Amino acid sequence: MAEDLAKWLYLFNRGQDNQSFRRFGAHRVGADQWQFLVWAPHARTVAIVGEFSAWQPVLLTPVGETGCWLGQHPGQAGQLYKVQITTAKGEVVEKIDPYGFAFEKKPGTAARLSDLPAHQWGDAAWLAKRRTQLSYDQPLNIYELHLGSFKRHEDGSYLTYREAIAQVLPYVKEMGYTHLELMPLMEHLLDASWGYQLMGYFAPTSRFGSPADFLALIDAAHQLGLGVIMDWVPGHFIRNTDTLAQFDGTATFEYADPHRADNVRWGTWNFDLGKAQVQSFLLSSAMFWLDWCHLDGLRVDAVSNMLYMDYDAGKEHDRNRNGGRENLEGTAFLKRLNTEVFAAHPDVLMIAEESSDYPQVSAPIDAGGLGFNYKWNMGWMNDTLKYFSTDPYARRQHIDQLTFSWVYMQNEQFILPFSHDEVVHGKKSLMHKMPGDRYNQFANLRTMAVWQMTFPGKKLLFMGSEWGQFLEWRDWSQLEWVDLADPLNAKMQTFTKALNHLYLHTPALWQQDFQGAGITITIGDRPDVIAFERHGKRAGDCLIVALNLLPEERQAFVLPVPAAGTYEVVLNTESARFGGTWTHLQRIVRSRGIPERGRPDSVTVVLPAMGALLLRPLTEKVNLDSHLEVRSDD
Template identity: 85%
Template sequence: MDEELAEWLYLFNRGQDNQSFRRFGAHRVGSDDWQFLVWAPHAQAVAVVGEFSGWQPVPLSKLGATGCWRGEHQGVAGQLYKIQMTTRTGEIVEKIDPYAFAFEKKPGTAARLADLPRRVWRDGAWLAGRGAHRSYDRPLNIYEVHLGSFKRHADGSYLTYLEAIDEILPYVKKLGYTHLELMPLMEHLLDASWGYQLMGYFAPTSRFGPPQDFLAFIDAAHQLGLGVIMDWVPGHFIRNTDTLAQFDGTPTFEYADPHRADNVRWGTWNFDLGKAQVQSFLLSSAMFWLDWCHLDGLRVDAVSNMLYMDYDAGKAHDRNRFGGRENLEGTDFLKRLNTEVFAAHPDVLMIAEESSDYPKVSAPIIAGGLGFNYKWSMGWMNDTLKYFSTDPYARQAHIDQLTFSWVYMQNEQFILPFSHDEVVHGKKSLMHKMPGDRYNQFANLRTMAVWQMTFPGKKLLFMGSEWGQFLEWRDWSQLEWVDLKDPLNAKMQTFTTALNHLYQGTPALWQKDFQADGIQITIGDRSDVIVYERRGKAGACMIVVLNLLPEQRDAFIVPVPHAGTYEIVLNTESARFGGTWTHLQRILRTRGQPERGQPDSVEVVLPAMGALLIKPLTERIRREDSLEVTQND
């Protein structure tokens, strides 16, 4: 074993190698020569079997006390192979290559001989711009996509990565989103897992094409001005016995304690996050997607499961060595993950899908936090959906489901999500959750969208919700694109597009998301109307008025921050958006009378179950971003 390899393996075994994908797995060392490196510390023997050997074992040599095995063999790129283990008990089993860059299509699990995917990238301008601006004081509006069910061919087959370039990217750009978030595209077997039960931590799934085509999709998104985030699952992995489970015949990637290893909630195995080699494996996986695939961020799935020993079913009494609930290895790993990622890529996004009240998830590690950029605000999401799903006249007593979020809105750097989890498994689509007849469902949906877009925090919406798809999401078929033949659905899509572009063009809605002076609540003590100001830098201001009852309010007085002329830039009840207002009400002049502690006020007609966005005319948005807003007769 040469000195360089010995140093690499030393770092790997200490959990200090975040580039282990460069060495482990199969790597070309000649035109048709491949070197294999496998970590299997308790195996009696290790071999590779594949098409290049007629599926006969090619033995690998043990590298001293490193726990690793190495060997070479000739083969042609694209040929299938597996790792053959002889366990302590003498059993011979076949396993996946954990470091493979490509796999055969499901239901097979064999890896393919493949080089580290490379591309002549054309996204230099995007990457330079990404590094020039902090995300916190920029617009961040994310469109969440499940690639397998966005669109399909007439025969039910998937779009390819290359087809998705034309089918998805221009659509999302036109809608006014800044980023895509892809549900996991790492290799996985079970479609029904939506990609969250992984086996290939270094391989884009073969469902949609080869790895090079995945890179082309990312490159095309960047050239179009769209960022790409992907969900990533470092907490647990698929249970199938020919994947990572009991990899060398003993617990290798999972905890040795079967109780801790078993993830009851999801039917998977938990990674042993305290094991050095597992840390090297997972850190390297994160760096692979960010380094080699140019992703703009990772949304880390199921963070609560990594933070708490008692999170899973049947583990209510599990405690750490100090008697606490916290999974000490999990918290240490997450801090380590964010430290390493930001050391290499300070301009990417690390987002925690975390459902508890664990403190400082998005605070810097030096300040006692976990070091993520953002945390999904699950409390805001659950309360908002519960409120808007209730009949308007029954929910008046529950206005606190909206206003309580003001108490904690500055506790973290939040993303406000309406994600796939909320529109599946009998929870109904966002549209179907809304009360009343079809017209009132859309009115509620538009008002809820304004609440999301104007509340402090970044934004996320799951595909199909932009036009109010009625059926809940199904992973086995494409979205209900036929809906857009219905005028109300088409107008809802127009509304979402207009709101998104207004958001992007209004600094007051994103410059101070995480600063206390970024919002001023002026009417927050009523059960039917909420009014607040969003504030940006240099005096930028947007006034938000929400009428939460299906009753029009004439001569409603809105507090404003100074005397002058104001403009209504959005009315959710515009006929253009599916409402009934057909006559223009645009310019407002102050009354010369203070209101609710504010220096002045304006008088408006407040649409039933609707929202108004009002802006000082001196800070008028660009004409191309201005929205035609109408008033009822």
Template identity: 75%
Template structure:
């Protein structure tokens, strides 16, 4: 890099360079010739070492008043390299390149000389569609994936990115999902961390193949009509001494104060989010995945850890300079991140995994919000799972676990998540959480999924939940696909696919997710049944939802409806087709002329035991 290119460094040091990956790290500047740029502001010296030099040091030159070092050398793409840094104390340590695009397979930590991965993108129609359609008023039904354990080869080895294209993407599409959400694919060492303790902020993990193959995976998803979101972890990084920790011999990426740097909860180091160079580094990482790799969005992990001074264990009394709990640097960083992302990608999904009641997480920055466009609704998730785990006769005093969400469901733009975190570490799988014998567990699961798909908010389900896998998720082996030989599991999978496709083609279930006009409760004061109407934007566009939360069939159940006419039952969770017991189904309903629950008319149905019905107007009188 030449001195005449210093504007890049000026912006980087100001925290305003959002494509730093284009200049930092190693890039091939001519055939067989590579150039490298490194930020190590307190180093006495920096060199690059690798198999291209028999691991002998090739010194880099300091760029005055920038904290950066540069140099070039002869090498071949794919060769391994590390940085050799002489710290302020004179110690010589080897470190990764923070901007590397590829790494050697674990347990090694050397980067590979790999320039920006190349791909001939064929997803222009998808990109145009996403830019043309407002994100809030379209269906969003996310399938959360851990690529290392969805399926594996017969010998237990990982599928490659290329193998995943035919083995994962068509299945997700056929199941009726709109997007996949990938647990972090940035390079990480420990499989059991699931990618949340990472080191390579610009490198798709080598576990599944080279970076170009990951781009092919994204492109294939888009051409199939699937969006791709990835979990992204800007709050903290792994402790390993040859990665980012004490990078130049001082606290470079982490806080200088060891107490603030130490993330006790996850055994990692917290990024110093107030440091301008760290802001450039992290926002450039976000831009790399969104811009260069064509991802449709990022689910930002552990936002609460960046919002509060006292979030972590042992920090209960930590306060900011004003005496408050807020992490002022974290708040400013998140606003800066979202401002930068939406300036470049207004159609992007920026999703906060935030577990507290911090206000306006998904509100615009100019109105006092953090600027995300979605937030996970962890309260809804916890209350729902607690309710459905109860014996039905114990639920009578606890309907508020479901209805309490109605109090705050428009406070944020929510995604309703049944994520991987709820099916590990002894929490049991979704199906195993359900109460009763095996038949009733599936009946409860079907009703809970109707609650998910008809409650205001977008949707997320972790893999395996769609067919009621009994075992908890295990990251070290593939899902229990053998389950589908059981008619109950196969029926559950059919039910989920049917419900997903019904959701996608029913505007009343998603066009007004974030508008109070989108839902009207018609019957919810009793402890055993719920009835509500989801409204679309078009006149008379509605779906009536009825949930029976008890294992007792109800004859002549009166369902309030908004107008006289003929109605159709479009879904009955107790259909034999789904694993239920009903062979003959009610289809067409005529209004009775009897008002009910504030509605001008009603229909009578047989309400299945521990079942749910979805009803739509067929025609009007």
């Protein structure tokens, strides 16, 4: 045992232990006996205080020159405890256990004696499928959700993890999403931080239940056919003095340089990503959620903050030892993170929330990249929202805000996000951003949704946007479910469901997202209409997209098509059942035998005002799913 501990601590101190959660913190070593292991390299003494000792210190013993402290004491599962540190200056402070698996409810910060969360998993079929169907040529449509404000009880209390199994998962599945992305559920104190100012890197937040309840939620999602991604924050941590900050009286987890340690933008402390023990800590955190909790991926928050020395306010002139802007240790850590994760789990998703033009974020490391699967396409998102927020007649001069994204759409493996960040802090909800009266706002929103769903790249939408909630997102109350009593909101929800299911059943929209063969642009030089084709891998598998960006119907519009034949209209955003005005729908069109814009043939259609049409070749083998067929409402 002593030899094993020496080996583990050697690896930990070299930044090579990605399973340190199995040894550090509190672990049961007998029926009622617990072992404690704490890293505090500059402490004078380290003790554990808790309910099991009437909050009197239980001294730990230093383990050689490792900077770690070890000891045992009897205790009962669930009892609260903290780490008591005497600093080199003689100050006595109480701190959290950085490796705690469970904590008391806010505002307390004591950990609970807890075994590694245990669960009898029933998701073997899901994991087997995940191993054989990598996401690049599969549908990936993510529903981003903040569990504390999706739904609440009448008294304002949260749904629990167990209640979310019944009240969240079936809804997300029915709406046609493939994955649920949870905003950070690691333990945090401040609701208003939305989980991004963390203290517990190995603990599901106690707000919604126990760690076992959290695992039950993940398992239930998998058994329902939903993947689960969670936001993960390795760049910074909460400032509170009883958490990780100045843990042993010195800069332990953060940079020793206060200027580098201080994260002005978020009011947090930056991890010292070049310190070996911090690397072991963070790598182990990632592995905990992927190994032990069966998560299907991590959306890594604030990657730009880890890539650049000058990203934060007041650091505009910071430079590395070579004179460049790059955070060399941050870049090295991200590569190391992806290397370790994919060595253990080649089938999970590692997603970078990265807002700069840093190259090759989603390229393999051996090709010079950072090694992520995907990068959020923030440029596409910003340009799209800017365009659709503009009055239709004023936007005629700004069509490049949409078409420019074609230039770089395959520079990375992109996810197209309309996330929580775009519907908060005075930015307005997606629906409220749209110009015109209420009818035209929904028409714009439907058309923008088609643009997102048909543009190359995977998809993400924040909760409430699927039915056009008018109010901005508020983390302190549930979504405005009452909106669905309004016919326009209810029909917008129907539209989103239909569009999601169309996406699921249309390989042309996802099989070749990241290959040039996946898209053919047919109309990109007009100020009012955009058209393109999306192609699957099978010959003839095609979806034709036409967007009319002005509130003027286009009669007898000539649309290029890839071949002679018959085409069916599989979606018209102006269908009355979606909130539009069309009650008689053009269902079948035949090619004219006349080439158009370099394509072999063309069809004549009526383009709905401020709307979109989706067409595909009609064959005798087509058997339309009920979700895909756009029926007449007369």
